[in-house]
Amino acid sequence: MHSWIDGTLYPDAEIPSTINTLSEQVDFVARLCAAWDFGLLPAKETVTEIRRAAWREAVDRCRLLTSPAYHLLRSWHNLPSLPYLGQQLATIRDDPNLAYV
Numbered sequence: 001m002h003s004w005i006d007g008t009l010y011p012d013a014e015i016p017s018t019i020n021t022l023s024e025q026v027d028f029v030a031r032l033c034a035a036w037d038f039g040l041l042p043a044k045e046t047v048t049e050i051r052r053a054a055w056r057e058a059v060d061r062c063r064l065l066t067s068p069a070y071h072l073l074r075s076w077h078n079l080p081s082l083p084y085l086g087q088q089l090a091t092i093r094d095d096p097n098l099a100y101v
Contacts, residue, residue, distance in 0.1 A: 004045040009035055025058030029073065033062070036069035051076050 007015040009031040019028050032042060032050065042050075049055070056077045064070035066086040074082065 002049075004043070004049040006032070006035075006043060006046055008040070022058055022061070025055060026062050029055070029058050029062045029070070030064060033064050033067040033069040033073070037067050053077075 002018065005016060005019065005028075009028070010016070016024065019025055029050070032046065036042060050059075050073065056079070059070075059073045059077050060079050062070060063082070065082055065084065068084070068086060071082070071084055074080075
């Protein structure tokens with residue numbers, strides 16, 4: 001198994017030893033973003049791997065429009081922005097300092 005594959009992302013399945021196909025990559029991206037959005041930060045090795053160009057197509061195809069982590073991955077891969085469909089708290093949206101963050 002590769003050291004960047006986070007086994008905690010697979011509570012419902014056997015942890016893969018490799019991730020080679022596009023469908024396996026899309027599944028990994030979905031699991032990673034779901035955990036990240038829930039506050040479980042990925043390891044440095046996982047972030048390094050997922051930022052590689054080999055993951056660009058998987059990130060593009062995943063389409064988790066409600067996930068803040070997914071939109072971050074899209075920006076890392078220089079993919080076009082897509083609409084964010086997740087919850088945006090009014091206290092954040094209306095904060096005048098948000099433009100400086």
